[in-house]
Amino acid sequence: MGKTFDEINEKIRQGNAVVVTAEEIIGIVEEKGVKEAARQVDVVTTATFGPMCSSGAFINFGHSDPPIRMNKIWLNDVSAYGGLAAVDSYIGATELSESKGMEYGGAHVIEDLVNGKKVRLVAKSHGTDCYPRLDIDTDITLKDLNQAYLFNPRNVYQNYNAATNTSKDIIYTYMGTLLPGCGNVTYSTSGELSPLLNDPEFRTIGIGTRIFLGGTQGYIAWEGTQFILDKERVDPEGTMYAGATLAVIGDLKKMSSRYLRAASFERYGTTMFVGVGIPIPVLDEEVMAFLSVQNRDIYTNVVDYSVPRRSKPSLRKVNYEELRSGSIELNGKTVQTAPLSSLNRAREIAALLKGSIEKGEFFLQEPIQAMPKDRGFNPLKDRAVK
Amino acid sequence: MKKLKVILYFPPESTDKPFTYHLVKDFDIVFNILQAEVQPGKRGRLTMELQGSEKNIEEALEFAKSHGIGYRPFNKNIVRNQGECMDCGACTAVCPSGALYMDKKSWELIFDESKCLLCELCIKACPVKAIDVNMFV
Ligand code: SF4
Ligand code: SF4
Numbered sequence: 001m002g003k004t005f006d007e008i009n010e011k012i013r014q015g016n017a018v019v020v021t022a023e024e025i026i027g028i029v030e031e032k033g034v035k036e037a038a039r040q041v042d043v044v045t046t047a048t049f050g051p052m053c054s055s056g057a058f059i060n061f062g063h064s065d066p067p068i069r070m071n072k073i074w075l076n077d078v079s080a081y082g083g084l085a086a087v088d089s090y091i092g093a094t095e096l097s098e099s100k101g102m103e104y105g106g107a108h109v110i111e112d113l114v115n116g117k118k119v120r121l122v123a124k125s126h127g128t129d130c131y132p133r134l135d136i137d138t139d140i141t142l143k144d145l146n147q148a149y150l151f152n153p154r155n156v157y158q159n160y161n162a163a164t165n166t167s168k169d170i171i172y173t174y175m176g177t178l179l180p181g182c183g184n185v186t187y188s189t190s191g192e193l194s195p196l197l198n199d200p201e202f203r204t205i206g207i208g209t210r211i212f213l214g215g216t217q218g219y220i221a222w223e224g225t226q227f228i229l230d231k232e233r234v235d236p237e238g239t240m241y242a243g244a245t246l247a248v249i250g251d252l253k254k255m256s257s258r259y260l261r262a263a264s265f266e267r268y269g270t271t272m273f274v275g276v277g278i279p280i281p282v283l284d285e286e287v288m289a290f291l292s293v294q295n296r297d298i299y300t301n302v303v304d305y306s307v308p309r310r311s312k313p314s315l316r317k318v319n320y321e322e323l324r325s326g327s328i329e330l331n332g333k334t335v336q337t338a339p340l341s342s343l344n345r346a347r348e349i350a351a352l353l354k355g356s357i358e359k360g361e362f363f364l365q366e367p368i369q370a371m372p373k374d375r376g377f378n379p380l381k382d383r384a385v386k
Numbered sequence: 387m388k389k390l391k392v393i394l395y396f397p398p399e400s401t402d403k404p405f406t407y408h409l410v411k412d413f414d415i416v417f418n419i420l421q422a423e424v425q426p427g428k429r430g431r432l433t434m435e436l437q438g439s440e441k442n443i444e445e446a447l448e449f450a451k452s453h454g455i456g457y458r459p460f461n462k463n464i465v466r467n468q469g470e471c472m473d474c475g476a477c478t479a480v481c482p483s484g485a486l487y488m489d490k491k492s493w494e495l496i497f498d499e500s501k502c503l504l505c506e507l508c509i510k511a512c513p514v515k516a517i518d519v520n521m522f523v
Contacts, residue, residue, distance in 0.1 A: 049472070051513070170452055176476045177511045179454040181399035184479045261472060263513030271513075273472065326490070333398065333427075338479030342472050343493040 002284040005366040008042045012360055017042040019357045021350040022193045022280075022291060029292035038288035043357055043364065046195040047212070047277040047349035050188050050341025051263055053174065054154035054225060055272040056092035057110050057252050060146040061121065063087055064138075069131035070123035074098070075109045075140075082123070086131055090151075093262075093272040105270030107262035110150075113142040114214075114257050148252040150214060150260070154224040156276050158196035158244040159300055162187040162323060162337070164315065164330065167306035172267035176340050178305055182315075182330050185302055185337045190346040191295045191320040195278040198291050200231070200241040204280050206367025211248065212277030212353045214260035217362065218250025228375045234317055238297040244371070248276065259349065275345065277353040281364050295320035302330065310379065388440045391420070392447070395456035395482040395503045396430035405455065413446040414438055429482070456482035456505030463520050464504060466497050470516035477508040477517060 011017040018041050020028065025044050029037045061070075063086070073080040073089050077099045080091040093107035112119055118139045127134050142148055163175035164185045171178045176186045191197070199205045209220040224245025232240045259275030282288050300323075301314035315330060322328050323337045356362040396405070409415045415438040424430035436443050447457055464485075473495050478486045485501035486508055488494070509517050 050474075168453075170454055177480045177507070179397060179480065181397070181454070183397045183399060183454050186476070186479050261514060264515075265476075265513055266510040273474070273513075324490075326487075336479075339475035339488065339493075340479075342474040344473035347493070 003042065003282065005281055005364050008281045009363050011042055012357055012363055015360055017357060019043045019045065019354045021347070021354055022046045022198050023347070023350070025291050026192065026294055029288065034285050034288050034292060038282050038285045041282050041288070044198065044280045044282060044291045045277060045350045045353040045357070046193055046198045046280060047275070047346040047353065048156060048190045048194050048341060049259065049273060049275040049345040049349060051174065051271045052152060052155045052274045053094050053271045055150065055152040055274055056090055056106060057148055057150050059089050059091060059148050061087040061089070061140060062144070062146050064133065064136055066133045067131050068123060068125045068133035068136055069128055071126055072124040074122045075119050076104070076112065078104070078106050078109050080106070094270055096269055102264055102267070102269050105262070105264070107270045107272040110252070110272065111257050111260065111262040113148065114252060114255050114260060116141060142253055149249060150218070150252050150255065151221065151247070151249045152274065153247050154226060154245045155248050155274055156195055156224070156246045158200065159240070159242040159298070160188050161301050161303040162318060163305045164302055164335070165306045166304045171306055172265065173305050174265055174268050174271065175305060176338070177266060182333065182335050185323070185328060185330065185335050186340050187300065187323045187337065188340040189320065190341060190343050191298055191324070192293055193343070193346055193350060195276065196244050197241060197293060197298055199280050199287070200290060202244070202371045203287050203290070204283060205278060206370045208365055208368035209278065210363070210365035212275070212349055213248055213250035214275055215256035215258060216250055216254035218248055219365070220246050221249040222247040223371055223375070226377065227372070228377050229373060234299045238299055238319070240299040240317070243377070273342070275349050277349040279353060279357060279362070279364055295324060387437060388443060390436045390443055390459055392434060392436060393458040393503050394432040394434065394450060395458070395505060396424065396432065397454045397482055398427055398429055405450070408449065409436070409446055413442045413449070415442055415446055451507070456503050456507055458504035462504060463499070464502050464506070464508070465518050465520050466495070467516045467518065470514055471495055472514060474513070477512045480507040480511045482507065
């Protein structure tokens with residue numbers, strides 16, 4: 001016997017929905033079984049807080065007098081996109097400052113705005129009859145902006161490689177600093193708490209799903225870029241899911257830098273730690289079976305980041321229980337493992353989301369369209385050389 | 387000529403490398419080993435006094451760092467800004483001594499200062515600059 005979104009929302013409205021986190025559900029299913037757990041629990045909250053490079057914000061600055069059609073735009077010396085209408089722009093997290101380099105980038109501009117700081121806006125124009133002004137140099141703050149919304153084309157990776165480095169030199173990557181000779185292994189996931197590992201076949205998550213984003217309520221806007229439903233069976237038991245991603249949207253004006261944080265990886269550049277929480281309605285036993293997933297059943301590849309190719313070789317498969325233990329065996333050697341995404345903060349988000357559903361402040365939104373099942377992963381080809 | 391006392395911390399895979407050979411040959415450094423705990427395949431620790439020009443000592447230490455060998459001179463300490471730290475764990479990936487580690491229950495970052503070798507590898511590894519070095523002058 002299943003439940004519908006409407007029935008669960010009605011329970012939330014009445015204040016008697018049973019909500020637990022994706023970590024708490026594991027013990028409940030172990031104790032009571034999938035069937036009973038599916039009957040008793042209405043919503044399970046999932047979350048992640050990790051570096052997500054494909055993040056940024058749309059901004060509308062408002063019109064100056066005389067007005068300007070901004071072609072080239074800088075925010076605190078970080079270039080923002082000027083190819084939209086007169087005073088619309090997009091600031092991407094990984095764009096670097098022209099004066100401070102890797103210390104400061106688009107992500108930091110966004111965090112400064114969220115923290116209410118003044119940000120310097122410089123813009124230039126070729127000038128038109130309707131927009132005569134040629135340049136502007138002023139300060140903006142988040143509250144002055146007409147609109148500012150986060151729109152991240154690719155967040156919430158379902159699963160991601162763990163990284164190591166077999167070369168004899170230290171390398172600096174978006175997976176952190178990788179020591180020579182497989183000196184360490186880094187990984188970035190909240191594992192059994194991670195949203196898309198708890199609904200890997202998109203039974204409940206789709207376009208229009210209401211989510212926790214950066215400290216406020218946001219939405220899944222579309223499939224994420226490079227979205228692909230990819231699964232592979234692994235031994236002894238378990239399925240390796242990978243490849244699904246989400247495009248998400250939410251009001252920057254309501255976000256908090258506790259859940260939206262600018263970061264800079266040494267000799268790689270800037271990125272944004274984004275906090276995302278997704279509630280999963282327990283529609284039926286199959287949904288609950290997916291929700292009971294544990295770190296020991298979730299596998300990923302340990303990939304050699306010293307190979308400068310699109311397809312990097314995998315040294316072995318590993319599950320997240322092993323990665324979380326602090327070390328794994330690699331080529332007969334014990335290698336220390338380190339996380340890059342904050343499980344501690346992801347737990348905070350899952351608990352926060354649970355609380356706001358219990359209090360009747362957060363309702364579930366049924367997807368208005370399902371995620372595509374047929375996407376491929378197309379490479380970028382170089383032009384053929386004659 | 388300058389003298390500097392340092393502890394060098396070797397990750398397991400580099401203990402066999404003839405590091406001291408490079409010190410002499412590439413950086414013209416005279417050294418005196420004060421303490422050595424080096425076993426093949428295990429983490430090694432070498433306390434030594436380096437003697438050479440300031441530039442050569444600096445370069446030798448850079449060389450060590452680029453090979454994943456941590457080092458600790460004896461005149462500063464590492465501080466973590468708890469408010470800034472988001473408990474991501476990125477710094478633990480490079481900490482050679484286990485001074486920085488994640489609590490396996492709460493997944494908070496723990497800093498055990500007594501184990502810190504002052505290699506400073508964590509400072510740049512932290513994506514939000516929550517770790518800094520304090521100099522005693
Ligand atoms: S300086 Fe940082 S990385 Fe080096 S031992 Fe101390 S805590 Fe660890
Ligand atoms: S890398 Fe920085 S933010 Fe992350 S746990 Fe270490 S000190 Fe905290």
